[in-house]
Structure formats: C-alpha cells, structure tokens
Amino acid sequence: MSDDRPADRPISRRDEELLAALDRLGPETEVSDRAAVETLALLPRALEELAPGPEVKRRLMAEITSSVEPPAAEPPPISASDRLVTLEQRSRWFLPIAAALAIALLGLTAMQFRQLQGQQRTIDELSAQLQRVEESGAELAEIRRALAEKGGHLRMLTSRGAEFCVLKPVGENPRLAQAIATMVIAPERDGWFLAAEGLEPCAADACYQLWFITEAEPIEAASFGTVEARQRIELSGSGGVPTSIRAISITRLDEPDPGAAAETVLYADQAMTLL
Amino acid sequence: MPAPDATRARERKAAAAEDRRLLGEIVARRPEALSTLYDRYAGMLLALANRVLGDLGDSEEILQEAFLQVWNQAERYDATRSSVSTWLVLITRSRAIDRLRSRRVAERTVHAAEKERAQTHASPEGPAHVFNQERRDRLEDELGRLPAEQRQVLEMAFYRGMTQSEIAEATSIPLGTVKTRTLLAIRKLRRALRADFEELL
Numbered sequence: 001m002s003d004d005r006p007a008d009r010p011i012s013r014r015d016e017e018l019l020a021a022l023d024r025l026g027p028e029t030e031v032s033d034r035a036a037v038e039t040l041a042l043l044p045r046a047l048e049e050l051a052p053g054p055e056v057k058r059r060l061m062a063e064i065t066s067s068v069e070p071p072a073a074e075p076p077p078i079s080a081s082d083r084l085v086t087l088e089q090r091s092r093w094f095l096p097i098a099a100a101l102a103i104a105l106l107g108l109t110a111m112q113f114r115q116l117q118g119q120q121r122t123i124d125e126l127s128a129q130l131q132r133v134e135e136s137g138a139e140l141a142e143i144r145r146a147l148a149e150k151g152g153h154l155r156m157l158t159s160r161g162a163e164f165c166v167l168k169p170v171g172e173n174p175r176l177a178q179a180i181a182t183m184v185i186a187p188e189r190d191g192w193f194l195a196a197e198g199l200e201p202c203a204a205d206a207c208y209q210l211w212f213i214t215e216a217e218p219i220e221a222a223s224f225g226t227v228e229a230r231q232r233i234e235l236s237g238s239g240g241v242p243t244s245i246r247a248i249s250i251t252r253l254d255e256p257d258p259g260a261a262a263e264t265v266l267y268a269d270q271a272m273t274l275l
Numbered sequence: 276m277p278a279p280d281a282t283r284a285r286e287r288k289a290a291a292a293e294d295r296r297l298l299g300e301i302v303a304r305r306p307e308a309l310s311t312l313y314d315r316y317a318g319m320l321l322a323l324a325n326r327v328l329g330d331l332g333d334s335e336e337i338l339q340e341a342f343l344q345v346w347n348q349a350e351r352y353d354a355t356r357s358s359v360s361t362w363l364v365l366i367t368r369s370r371a372i373d374r375l376r377s378r379r380v381a382e383r384t385v386h387a388a389e390k391e392r393a394q395t396h397a398s399p400e401g402p403a404h405v406f407n408q409e410r411r412d413r414l415e416d417e418l419g420r421l422p423a424e425q426r427q428v429l430e431m432a433f434y435r436g437m438t439q440s441e442i443a444e445a446t447s448i449p450l451g452t453v454k455t456r457t458l459l460a461i462r463k464l465r466r467a468l469r470a471d472f473e474e475l476l
Contacts, residue, residue, distance in 0.1 A: 011451070011454055011455070011458065015454075015458050018458070018461075019439055019454055019457060019458070022432055022439075022457070023432075023438040023439060025365065025368075025369075026365055026366075026368075026369040027362055027365040027366045027369060028351075029365075030356070031356075034356070034357065035465055035469070035472070035473075036461050036465060037357055037361060037365075038357065038358060038361055038471075038472035039461060039464050039465040039468055039472070040433055040461070041357070041358075041360065041361035041364040041365065042414060042464075042468055042471055042472070043414075043418075043429075043430075043433055043434075044319055044320070044322060044323035044326070044364055044368075045319060045410055045411060045414050046411055046414035046415045046418055047319070047322035047323065047326055047411075048322060048411070049318030049319050049321070049322050050318060050321040050322045050325055050331070050334075051317075051318055051321075052317050052318075052321050052335050052338055053335060056317075056335045056338060056339050057310070057313055057317070059339060060309075060313065060339050060342050060343065061306060061309075061310060063343065064306050064309060064343070064346045065306050067346075068304055068306060145440070204462055205459070205462065205463070207455055207459065222448075222449050222451070222452045223452050223455055223456065224451055224452065224455055225455050225458075235449055235451055235452075236449060237447075237448075237449050238447060238449075239447045239448075
C-alpha cells in the first residue's frame with residue numbers, strides 16, 4: 001500500500017494497520033497489536049452462554065473418531081514347524097522379489113517426488129500471483145475511493161450557491177494562535193467539507209468534535225484526532241446539513257474526564273455564498 | 276462475592292496453559308482432548324455464532340464446523356499470535372460471518388439475535404459458571420461505559436464483519452470518524468480489560 005495517503009485521515013500508520021487488520025480479521029490474520037486482538041476476542045464473553053444440543057457434540061465426536069485410523073490387526077500366531085517351512089519357502093523367492101519391488105518402488109517414488117515438486121512450484125507461483133492481484137485490487141479500490149472523494153470536494157467548492165465560512169480561535173489562548181479552519185457547505189445542503197490546521201495534537205483518549213449549532217440544539221457532524229502539531233486536517237460528510245445553522249464550532253473533548261465540559265477551540269457564526 | 280484479582284489471574288493463567296495442553300493432544304489425534312476443549316468453550320462460541328447469525332440451528336452447524344476445523348488444523352495454531360481461546364473465537368466468527376454473507380441476511384439478524392437470546396436455552400451450569408458470570412458482568416459493564424456511537428461501530432465490525440468503509444456507508448458517518456470511534460473503543464476496552472489477557476501476552 002502506498003505511503004501517500006489522503007490527508008483526511010489524521011490517524012497514525014500503526015493505527016491504520018490495526019484498522020486494516022480488523023477489516024480482514026480471522027484465525028490466520030497477522031496483527032502486530034496482539035493486545036487489540038485479545039481485547040476484541042473478549043467481546044463474546046459478554047454474551048449469555050448458550051448450551052448446544054447434545055446431538056451437536058455426538059455428531060462432532062462421531063465424525064472425528066471415524067477419521068482416526070484403528071490400529072492394524074495382529075496376524076494369527078504361526079507354530080514352530082510351520083515357521084521353518086515358511087521361512088524355507090520364502091527364502092527362495094523373497095530376496096529377488098523384494099529387490100525387484102524395491103527398485104520399482106524407488107523409481108515410482110522418484111517420479112512422484114519430481115511431479116510433486118513441479119506441482120508445489122506451480123501452487124507457489126499461483127499463490128504469489130493471487131496475492132499480488134488481491135493487493136493491487138485493494139490498492140486500486142483505495143485510489144478510486146480517494147479520487148471520487150477529491151472529485152466530490154472539487155464539485156462542491158465550485159458549485160453556485162455553496163456557502164463558505166472561516167472558523168477562528170476563541171479567546172486569547174496562545175496555543176490556538178495558529179489554528180484556523182474553513183468550511184464549505186454544498187448548495188443543496190447534502191454535504192460539507194472542512195479543512196483545518198494549527199490544531200494541537202490529541203492524546204490517545206481525546207478527540208476534536210465538529211458541531212452544527214442550530215436554534216434548537218448543537219448537532220455533532222464528525223469527530224477526529226490529530227497526531228502531529230500543525231497537521232492539516234481535511235474532513236467531509238455526505239449527510240444532510242441542518243437548514244437553520246446559527247454557528248459552527250470545533251470543540252476538544254478529553255474522554256478520561258467525561259464530566260469535564262468540552263473546550264470550544266474554533267468558532268464561526270457568519271457565512272458567505274460563493275459565486 | 277467476587278474473587279480477588281490475584282486468584283482470578285492464577286485461574287486464567289492455568290486455564291490458558293490447559294488449553295495449550297489440550298491443543299497439543301489434539302495435534303496428537305486424541306479425540307478426548309477435543310471433547311474437553313468443546314465442553315470448555317461450546318457455550319460461549321455458540322452464543323457468538325448466534326449473535327452473528329440470529330439462528331440457533333445455523334449457529335450449531337457453525338459450532339460443529341469450527342471444532343472440526345480445530346481437529347483438522349490444530350497444528351496451524353500459533354501461540355505467538357493469539358491465545359487458544361482467541362483462536363477459537365476467530366475461527367467461529369469467521370465461519371459465522373462467511374455464512375452470514377452467503378445468505379445475505381445481515382439486515383434481519385440483529386433483532387432476531389436479541390429475540391433468540393431472550394427465548395431459548397439457559398446458560399450452562401458448572402464449576403466455572405460463577406467465574407464466567409462474574410467476568411460476563413464485568414465485560415457488560417465495560418461495554419456499557421462506551422459511548423453508544425463507539426459501541427455501535429465496534430459491534431458492526433466484530434459481529435457483522437463490516438469493514439470501516441462499509442460501516443461509514445451504512446451509517447452515513449465520515450470514514451475518518453468511523454475509524455476514530457473504532458480506535459477509541461478498542462483503546463478504552465484494552466485499558467479496562469487488560470488484566471484479562473496480560474498474562475497471555
């Protein structure tokens with residue numbers, strides 16, 4: 001996968017890898033963050049256990065028991081006199097037959113071994129090709145998605161009647177001196193696009209939230225984190241935007257202290273129409 | 276009365292060691308080891324399959340298939356990658372989600388599962404029942420503490436096998452927000468439940 005990711009994902013590479021692994025999580029999936037997998041596997045333990053019917057185990061055990069090979073039956077005992085005759089009779093033919101069989105078996109084994117090697121090579125090549133195709137397909141889908149998203153942003157920015165506003169820092173906080181955001185709302189109010197920069201990085205349990213403040217109540221439009229100082233954030237949404245927006249704000253929420261009020265970081269209460 | 280932390284940790288460690296021993300016996304083709312492993316986990320795994328599929332008959336089939344896979348592929352288990360119980364959960368979940376996708380019943384399963392849970396099968400009783408109940412209560416508490424929107428994305432990913440993009444599309448939430456919510460939920464649960472698996476890491 002390319003390192004050149006769209007800038008609307010302020011998520012660390014390690015977290016991106018974890019989310020990608022979560023998307024294809026299975027018993028054979030390689031996940032570097034083992035603690036996350038063990039955490040997720042605890043989820044079913046919150047469910048009330050169900051007792052399977054007894055026939056489930058009966059069928060299972062019958063199936064696996066039939067797959068275990070029984071030990072070979074012992075040959076009947078041979079008396080001492082029979083053994084002498086048998087050995088004498090066998091010794092005449094035994095060696096030539098055994099030698100012929102051994103040679104034939106050796107030849108057959110060598111031939112089968114060569115065939116198996118050839119088959120294994122073919123299987124390995126096909127697996128490698130399949131993996132390359134799957135990886136390319138996923139990359140291609142990601143690029144298409146990003147392109148479609150960028151195209152949508154461009155259409156929105158150039159539409160007649162789109163609304164535009166600038167969110168500025170609240171108060172005199174020196175940490176926010178460089179923070180600013182611009183927002184564009186689509187003419188039919190069926191989408192929005194936000195670009196922000198200069199925000200402080202978030203701790204692991206904190207996030208920023210984008211709000212549409214209406215006459216009735218504030219409505220959360222998105223939440224996001226940042227990992228680097230002065231990182232540019234781009235976000236977009238395709239859901240409906242309320243018609244009676246009084247203002248738009250970005251707040252910062254520190255989750256470890258849920259009782260604390262969210263701090264308003266950027267705010268705008270005036271918009272202009274483009275074109 | 277809840278067991279002290281040290282006792283719980285000892286019990287979990289001993290249970291994990293016993294799981295690994297049983298899996299070794301299964302590799303050596305001993306059916307009685309599979310029978311014991313089944314008795315330890317069938318209740319939880321059936322609940323998982325039923326949560327995904329919302330159909331008890333299908334879920335029992337998945338349970339049987341999952342243990343057959345354990346019997347046939349026990350040597351593929353990698354102790355450095357996950358605990359045995361996690362491996363069992365991932366096998367069952369993958370099979371249940373494959374069945375879910377093949378039948379395209381995603382939309383009706385969540386409500387059906389809720390109904391099924393209320394109507395059928397009491398939970399099994401046994402020596403580990405009290406310990407399991409205590410752990411279940413704690414897990415439910417921790418899940419309940421997650422904000423509803425974080426719990427929603429986590430459950431859609433885990434129980435319905437939806438990718439982050441699929442969740443974003445289904446809920447009309449921006450993809451970045453879905454990812455942030457999923458990561459926050461995993462981080463919080465990991466911190467709260469760390470004691471449940473740290474001795475396995």
